[in-house]
Amino acid sequence: MTLKNKKVLVTGGAGYIGSVLVRLLLEDGYHVRILDMLMFGGEPVIDLLDHDRIEFLKGDVREEADVRKALEGIDYVAHLAAIVGDPACAKQPDLARSINLDGTRMVYDLANEMSVQKFVFASTCSNYGKMKDPNAFVREDSELAPVSLYAETKVEIEKYLLGQDKNNTCKPTCLRFSTVYGLSSRIRFDLTVNEFTRELALGRELVIFGEQFWRPYCHVRDLSRSVIAVFNATDEQVAFDVFNVGDTNENYTKQMIVNEISDQIPDANISYVKKDEDPRDYRVNFDKIRDKLDFRITMRVPDGIRTIKQALDNQFITDPDNAKYRNV
Numbered sequence: 216m217t218l219k220n221k222k223v224l225v226t227g228g229a230g231y232i233g234s235v236l237v238r239l240l241l242e243d244g245y246h247v248r249i250l251d252m253l254m255f256g257g258e259p260v261i262d263l264l265d266h267d268r269i270e271f272l273k274g275d276v277r278e279e280a281d282v283r284k285a286l287e288g289i290d291y292v293a294h295l296a297a298i299v300g301d302p303a304c305a306k307q308p309d310l311a312r313s314i315n316l317d318g319t320r321m322v323y324d325l326a327n328e329m330s331v332q333k334f335v336f337a338s339t340c341s342n343y344g345k346m347k348d349p350n351a352f353v354r355e356d357s358e359l360a361p362v363s364l365y366a367e368t369k370v371e372i373e374k375y376l377l378g379q380d381k382n383n384t385c386k387p388t389c390l391r392f393s394t395v396y397g398l399s400s401r402i403r404f405d406l407t408v409n410e411f412t413r414e415l416a417l418g419r420e421l422v423i424f425g426e427q428f429w430r431p432y433c434h435v436r437d438l439s440r441s442v443i444a445v446f447n448a449t450d451e452q453v454a455f456d457v458f459n460v461g462d463t464n465e466n467y468t469k470q471m472i473v474n475e476i477s478d479q480i481p482d483a484n485i486s487y488v489k490k491d492e493d494p495r496d497y498r499v500n501f502d503k504i505r506d507k508l509d510f511r512i513t514m515r516v517p518d519g520i521r522t523i524k525q526a527l528d529n530q531f532i533t534d535p536d537n538a539k540y541r542n543v
Contacts, residue, residue, distance in 0.1 A: 222246040223446070224289045224331075226276055226322060227296035232337070232392075234259035234400040236293060236439035241268055243443060250274050250285040251296065255539060259400035276318035282325050291333040292326050292385075293442045294319060297368075300405070301341075303542040304365040315368035320375060327385035333453075334387045335445050338373055340431055340459060341366040342391060343497040352466075352500040355391070355457045362495060377455055386454035388445045393433035393461035393499065397519040398526060405541040408432060408472060412520050413535050415476050415483040416527040425490035426470035431499040433461040434514035444508045458504040462512045466498040475517050479524060 223240055227233045228249030237260060240247045248270040249260060263269050274281030276296045286292070297315045298304050304311035319336070326334050343353045344360030361367045376387035396408035404413050407430070414421045441460040445453050467475075477483045504510045526532055532540075 220246070221290045221446075222248065222288055223291045223293060224248045224250060224285055225293045225295060226250045226285075227294075229253055229257055229260045229401065230255070230295060230299075231399050231401045231403050232395065232435055232438055233293075233295045235435050236295070236442055237263065237269070239436070239439050239443060241266060248272065248285060248289065250276065250281065255401060276322050277313060279321065279325070282322055283329070286322075286325055286329045286331060289326070289329070289331050291335070291446050292322065292331055293335045293337070294322055295337045296322075297337070298542075299365070300542050301363040301365045302405070304363065304368070306543055308364055311364055311368060315365075316371060319372050323376060323379075323385065323387065327379070327383050331385045333446060334376070334385050335442050336372060336376055336387060336389045337442075338369045338389045338391045338457075339366060340391045340393050340461070340497065340499050341495060342370050342373070343499070345496045346429075346498065349496070352463065352498045354500045355459055355503055373457065377457070379455075381455060386450050388453045388455075389457040390438075390441055390445070391457065391459045392438050393431035393459070393465070395435050395438055396432055396516065396523075397434040397436060397514065398522050399435050402532065402540055403542065404535055405543065407469070408516060408519055409523055411472055412476055412523045413527060415480045415485070416524045417535070418484070420484045420486060421473070422486050422488060423469055423473060424488045426473070426487055427468055428496040429466055429468055429498045430495070431459075431461045431466045431497075431501070432472075432516050433465060433512060434519050437461075437512040437514055440513070441504065441510060444504075444510050448508055452507055458508070459499050459501050460504060460510075461499060461501045462505075462515075463499070463501045465512065465515060467516060472516065476520050478517070479520055
C-alpha cells in the first residue's frame with residue numbers, strides 16, 4: 216500500500232496539537248479521519264471539511280460504537296484525545312480518568328482487534344516528575360515519578376501499551392512530548408511560552424513563580440512531525456518503544472524563557488515570587504529520537520515567541536483572554 220492510500224485516525228484531531236497534525240498528514244498525502252467530541256468547538260478544523268482526503272466524526276473515545284466506526288479501514292492511529300494538563304485533570308479527575316484511561320484502552324484494544332498497524336500514544340515528559348540529580352538529564356529509561364493525575368494517567372497507559380503481546384497486529388509507540396508552545400488553529404494561552412508572551416506583548420506585569428525550575432519545550436508543529444516520523448519508520452525502529460520528543464538544547468528554566476521574551480520585548484514588566492519547591496523539575500535528553508529516527512526540530516522557543524507576539528501585535532486574536540484559549 217502506498218503512502219497516499221494510508222488512512223490515519225487522529226483522535227482529538229480538532230485540538231491544539233491535533234489540528235496541526237491533521238494538516239501535516241494531509242500535506243504528506245495521507246487520508247485522515249478525525250474523531251473528536253469538540254469539547255472546545257470545531258473551528259480549528261472547519262476549513263478542512265471540504266478536503267477530499269478528510270473525514271470528520273463527532274464522537275467519544277469511551278463509546279465503543281463511535282470508536283468502531285472511526286477505526287473502520289484505518290491503518291494508523293494517532294491517539295491525542297485526552298483531558299490534557301495538570302489543572303484540567305485536577306479540576307475534573309473522574310472525567311480525566313475516564314477519557315485518559317478507559318477511553319485509551321478501548322481505542323487500542325479495538326484498533327488491535329480491527330487490524331490497525333500502528334498506534335502512536337501522546338504521552339508527556341511530565342512523567343519524569345522531579346530530577347533526583349539536578350545536574351543530570353533524564354532519558355527514556357530513567358525512573359518515572361509522576362506528581363499529577365495527568366502524568367499518572369499517561370504512565371499507566373504507557374505500561375498498558377508496552378505490556379501488550381509483541382505479536383499483536385497493532386504495534387504501539389509512546390511519544391513523551393515536551394511542554395508544547397506555538398501557534399495552532401486552536402491556540403492555547405495556558406501554556407508557559409504562550410502565556411508569558413501574551414502577558415508581556417499586551418504590556419501587562421508578568422509575575423513569575425519559581426524561575427529556576429527546568430522543563431523541555433517543543434513547538435506544536437515539531438511534536439506533530441514526530442508522530443509522522445513514527446508512521447514513516449519501520450516496526451523494528453519504533454514498535455513497543457518510547458521516545459522523548461524535543462531537542463536537548465531546548466531545556467529552559469522559566470527565567471531563561473523570560474530572558475528570550477525580553478530580547479523581543481525590551482520594556483517587559485516582570486516581577487518574581489520566590490518559590491523553592493516545585494514538584495516538577497526536569498531536564499530531558501532527546502538523543503534517542505534523533506539517532507534512531509533522524510528526527511530534528513525545525514522551530515525553537517525564540518521562533519515561537521516571535522510568531523505569537525506577531526499574532527497579538529497585529530490583532531489576529533482580538534480576545535486573547537477568552538476562556539476558549541485555555542483547557543480550564
